Amino acid sequence: MCDLMPAAQPAEKIGKMKKLRRTLSESFSRIAFKKEDSGFDEICVTKMSTRSCQGSDSVIKPLDTIPEDRKVQRTQSGFDPFEKPAGQVKRVHSENNACINAKSSSSGKESPKLRRHSSPSSPTSPKFGKADSYEKLEKLGEGSYATVYKGKSKVNGKLVALKVIRLQEEEGTPFTAIREASLLKGLKHANIVLLHDIIHTKETLTLVFEYVHTDLCQYMDKHPGGLHPDNVRLFLFQLLRGLSYIHQRYILHRDLKPQNLLISDTGELKLADFGLARAKSVPSHTYSNEVVTLWYRPPDVLLGSTDYSTCLDMWGVGCIFVEMIQGVAAFPGMKDIQDQLERIFLVLGTPSEETWPGVHSLPHFKPDRFTVYSPKKLRQAWNKLGYVDHAEELASRFLQCFPKNRLSAQAALHHEYFSHLPPRLWELPDMSSIFTVPSVKLQPESGDSIQVCSKSHGKAASNSKH
Incomplete structure (x- = not known):
């Protein structure tokens, strides 16, 4: 019968093996428990890579090696989640699936490996997507469903605009907020306001935008009587660039x-407030005609059309x-839709089937309700158009009653009105500002020094006019 028992080991070899096991055991003990040797506060060990390292049973806390005075300090000291203690390194995920809270070495330099694996979700730093990562500074405005604040990011210290949308439990999230957030997430362009972050809580939905200090309405109120022609050209070019x-x-x-x-503050124009924007599907669907603010609403929408395309925006342009050129609103209707249409027809002429095929089929077009006007040259209504080369012709291409006759944004960018601008502007990447071209800059507006005293009056005019 074969002997299956192992042969006896020499005493000397057994002694060496026992010594090796003892050495390995002591080495592990030093790594796991001796803080003064390893520099580790705690080690979170993942068992067979099947448990989260956040499980309470997988954390080895070496409290026995911490002096009593240090224990008291850890439990009683205040903790500011946005202030990282000096020398403290962020929580990292190591190569062997262990979560380690480490202190820096005696040289005060962080290990390159630790730095490379640092997680932005450290409990000692503010996080994107969290309400307490932003500080409200002042209220900028309030609408029917949202309030806008000037704020500051605790993540990077930059100014932001916080659009706080109130959520009502019985109504849910306003569809305009959902639409705005979903559209802006996919739009990356120098002339479109940048959406930094989205914060969703039970009570509010907050959209965090880049902060831009003023808008075109306030700018025009500060500089009444019309803007510098060169600045109008740059503003219009940027508007068309974003729309295109x-x-x-x-x-x-x-x-x-x-x-x-x-x-x-550098003159960069950015499209904002996409609450009413929507992706247009093909084939065309019908949309609500209660969309654009009355003064900037095209006649086809005023007459009840719900079948429109990009030409809708071009009327507003x-x-x-x-x-911008004249210094007053083009069609400032004071009463209702009827009054608004009368102001448009007074300049552009009352439409007919000859000038606007299909106008008689629009829901609100009643020929007997409108005075019959003949079209005029635009400079007769807005004389300053005649002082700027090609301005009247370009404006007339936008202000067409028949929607299909309006110039597109892409085509307008190549209009002769812009022929004096540097050719490099048409070659810029989407995210590059036109002001990255050295020769492009805003000109001082006339009467800047005079308008400082009447700034508050201008804002009051803004509120009443728009």
């Missing part, structure tokens, strides 16, 4: 007006263009 970008992606803004065009 979204129109190529089948998105309509649907609420173009000076209040929704932000102006940075024409109105804003005229207002």
